[in-house]
Amino acid sequence: MSQVNPETNTPESTAPAAASTQGCPFPHGQAAAPSAAHAPNGCPVSARAADFDPFEDGYQQDPPEYVRWAREQEPVFYSPKLGYWVVTRYDDIKAIFRDNITFSPSIALEKITPTGPEANAVLASYGFALNRTLVNEDEPAHMPRRRVLMEPFTPEELKHHEPMVRRLAREYVDRFINDGRADLVDQILWEVPLTVALHFLGVPEEDMDMLRKYSIAHTVNTWGRPKPEEQVAVAHAVGNFWQLAGKILDKMRQNPDAPGWMQYGLRKQKDHPDVVTDSYLHSMMMAGIVAAHETTANATANAIKLLLQHPDVWREICEDRSLIPNAVEECLRHNGSVAAWRRLATKDVRIGGVDIAAGAKLLIVTSSANHDEGHFADADLFDIRRENASDQLTFGYGAHQCMGKNLARMEMQIFLDEFTRRLPHMRLAVQSFTYVPNTSFRGPEHVWVEWDPSENPERTDPSVLEGETPVRIGEPSGHAVNRPVVVESVTAVTPDIVKLRLTAPDGRAMPRWAPGSHIDVECGDTGLSRQYSLCGDPDDACAFEIAVLRELDGRGGSAWIHSHVKSGDRLRIRGPRNHFRLDETIERAIFIAGGIGITPVSAMARRAKALGIDYTFHYSGRSRKSMALLDDLIALHGDRLQVWAKDEGRRADYAAILGTPDASTQVYACGPRRMLDALAECCAAWPDDTLRVEHFQSTLGTLDPNKEHAFEVALKDSGITVMVPAGQTLLHALRAANIDVQSDCEEGLCGSCEVRVLEGDVDHRDVVLTRAERDANTKMMSCCSRACGKRLVLEL
Structure with missing residues (x-):
């Protein structure tokens, strides 16, 4: 595991250094033979590192799996075949993205495989002179250009493109909906993103087949390994692409007020001629056509392939399209279209415990970072409800993060909305998936699917074509990540409190949770969503249990549950999430609950008893008959539980309960605000953060x-x-x-x-x-x- 040195903002290893004069912390077995390969810093190259070849089919098919050995054993290694240092872990890669001064992006578009003199002469004959773009430009030039050109990529501006994307997706599906078989890449996933890209850029729609050929040639020329006999043909395609980009730009200059990002750049050139230059616009025209559509086409193809390889997940999003935004994030994480980026070390630096010299080239395998167990629990599991799926590094991070990320998200969501409505019954056809060999950008060249046209939903229910799932432009919020549950039972535990036991519809285990966790319950079609602490046994993997107090002066959530929810109903929940954790290493705990605040505290006290922690438990309420779970708590905790019932004349004296400040004691409390305020006053003399509380309401109002x-x-x-x-x-x-x-x-x-x-x-x-x-x-x-x-x- 690595961490970032706060002094230099560069990665350092937390692993113990090995006995190596070069400082490499990774074991390489016996001393290398005199003929063995060595990295530029003198470190002997392991056998796995020596064999690493990103142009092999193993890397093309599954980059994270191909470098699993490195992620787990040798996270930073030198590849003699590539001439690059390869970085594979999340924290190291994010730190590299974060520091674009130490780690220059200047080689991001450099040919990873040098071409011969004949191919170079062909490119020169076309006047090919690709300059710096937003992708590979250093500071101080990069950020001024990015700021000037950013506005069309903001969520507010991108909303204007949504109707066109929906119309195109609908029209293209119309073309093959009754065929029963289609190659989604050839028949929709390449042309629609290309059309959207041209529209966004303001480029007239030229011959799409030719642009596709040019785009692939550009990818092979930059990130691939074309054979010597292929290099000349690739060079001609790239040269023609360059000249076409120049001609299109010249046409645009005649009408700079037309819509489109390139025309926007032309208008900005008038105000910022030193920032938005002619050569820059020409280079961005060519790079933009590739960047704005190829990665989106590949990402969507990867996503469809992944979803159809998991039929249960596909069925879930077909039944609940509100899951689509987070499903897109998880697809980008699990099987994104960007496998790796490149950086250049501008000074001597230490990454993951390895000393790397200035001038070294880095291949940072973002797809591997997206499968790092150190950041993503069960990283290989495809989980569309993963709460941190949007931490994925497919779009990069920091100053050079992809500006078009939200356009890509929009398109992917619309594609999935269209497919789940109209082709929920489609399945992958038997096929072998092939990829254009290169280090960085990947997507299957073909995705064949099949279905029975007689089962098309729109044949019996034309309303399928009428709805549309709202697109979330930007990172999905937690509201998009819900799961269905079945109400196994509803039990009245007091006149005003019901306990709900919730299980998975398919009978599977529920997600694990720890004491203090809560879930959010969506209250039907009311638009209300309310948080309820889990109060059952964390070791019970079969169900979640919550207790809900009917609040007459509340915001409507508890009233809806009391009046509408019954055994057998289906609800949607989010979570569990925990910001009220029990410190399981403490010597002593004082648990204090008031009213319905018993729900999280009861689970904590249960856990403390199981761990053998010394504890006392105090529960206050108006009367015993109004206090939920009381009989069970008395049976479980015996004399450790003190009941303070107001109608019995017993009021909790918090100063006496707390006693003398004690650094070894932690206080956990949940209940009415007046109780929490009183406890905070009593704990003022105690060590900082002795008191840990859970709130159910916020005083936050509309900003004035x-x-x-x-x-x-x-x-x-x-x-x-x-x-x-x-x-x-x-x-x-x-x-x-x-x-x-x-x-x-x-x-x-x-x-x-x-x-x-x-x-x-x-x-x-x-x-x-x-x-x-x-x-x-x-x-x-x-x-x-x-x-x-x-x-x-x-x-x-």
């Missing part, structure tokens, strides 16, 4: 611009500055600037929108962070918290 102030946020990793107006949350300002931030409740309750703070004082308004975490000032909840002053610096 008259009571707030605007502030700016510098995003260190992305290299941009975002203004946050007085009437807007930081979360929404970040999303408007095309920055991905996960979210769920957006009330400061759940903690999913946390961002790291590097500089500036935060006005914390959440109920997630502890006192010590607030004082440390290193993180904030972007949905509600703000800057105390005029500026913050975030690690985004």
Whole structure:
């Protein structure tokens, strides 16, 4: 496992160094023979590293599996066949993306296989002079161009393209819907993204077959290994592509006010002639045609192939299309279209414990990072409900993250919406999948599918063609990740509290959870979603249990559950999620619950008993008959449980319960706000963060611009500055600037929108962070918290 050195912002290994004078921490067996290969730093090259060849079919078919050995045993190694250092773990690769000064992108479009003099002469005859683009440009030139050209890629601007993408997807499916068999790549997944790309760029629709040929040639020329006899033909195609890009750009200059990103660039050239130059526009024209469609076409083909290889998952999204946004993220993680990027070390640096010299070339295998068990639990499992799926590095990260990521997400979501509506019964045909051999971009050349046209849903239900699933432009929120459950039982445990036992519809085990976890329950079609703590036994893998208090003055969720939910019903839930964890290493615990706050605390006390932790348990309520789970708790905890029933004249004295401050004791509490406030006052003299609490409600209201102030946020990793107006949350300002931030409740309750703070004082308004975490000032909840002053610096 590696970590980032905060002094240099570069990766360092946490593994113990091996006895090697070169500093390599990875075992290579016996001393290498005199003829054995060595890396440039003198480190002997292992047999697996010596055999590494990304042009082999194993890498093309499954890059993460091909380098599994490296990810697990030798995460940074030198490849003699390639002449590159290869990096395979998530933390190392993200740190490389984060530091685009030490790790220059300048070689990203360099030919990975040098071509011979004949092919080079062909390219020269076409005047080929591909310059720097947003992909391979260093600072200080890169960021000014990126800022100038970013606006058309923001979510607000991309919304205008959605109707066209939907229309094209519908029209292309119409062409083969009654055939019963189709190659999705040839018949829709290549041409539609190409048409969308041309529309987005403002390019007239030229001969698509020719552009496809040119695009593949560009990929082979840059990232492939064409044979000597193939290099000349590839060079002619690339040369023609270059000249075509120049001709199209010349036509655009005659009408720069027309729609399209390239015309946008031409207009910006008038105001920023030194930033948006002629050679830059020509290079971007050619690179943009490739980047804007090829990766999207490949990503969608990979996604369809992956989903159809998992029929249960395909059936799930066909039945519940709200899962599509997160399914897209998981497809991009599990089987994305970008296998690797390249970087150049500009100074001596240490990555994953290996010393690498200035001038070294790096192949950073992002597809391997996306399968790193250190970041993604059960990384090889295809899980469309994975909460951190959007941490995938397929789009890169930081200042050079793909600007077109949200256009790609939009197209993929629309394709899946169309296919799940109209072809839910399609299946993969028997076939072998082939790929264009190259190090970086991958997608099957063909995806053959079959179905029975007589079973097409629209033949019996024309309304299938009427609906459309809303597209989420940008990273999906937690609201998109739900799972169906069956209500096994509804039990009244007090006059005002019911306990629900929830199981999986297919009888499978429920996700594992730890005490303090909660789930979000969607309340039918009301649009309400409410959080309820799990109160059952964490060792019971068959079901989740929650207890719900009917709140007459609540927001409607509990009233809906009490009046509508019955045994056998289906509900949708999200989670479990945990921001109220029990520290299982503590010596002593005091558990305090008030009213329905018993739900998370009961699970904690059960776990403390199982672990042998010394604890006391205090439960307050109006009366014993109003206190949920009481009989079970008395049976389980005996004398450790103290019941404070108001109608019996027993009121909890928190000062007496807590006693003398003790550094070895942790206090866990959940209940009414007045109880939590009283406990906070009693714990003021205790060590920081002795008191851990769970809140069910937030006092966060609608922002009042008259009571707030605007502030700016510098995003260190992305290299941009975002203004946050007085009437807007930081979360929404970040999303408007095309920055991905996960979210769920957006009330400061759940903690999913946390961002790291590097500089500036935060006005914390959440109920997630502890006192010590607030004082440390290193993180904030972007949905509600703000800057105390005029500026913050975030690690985004």
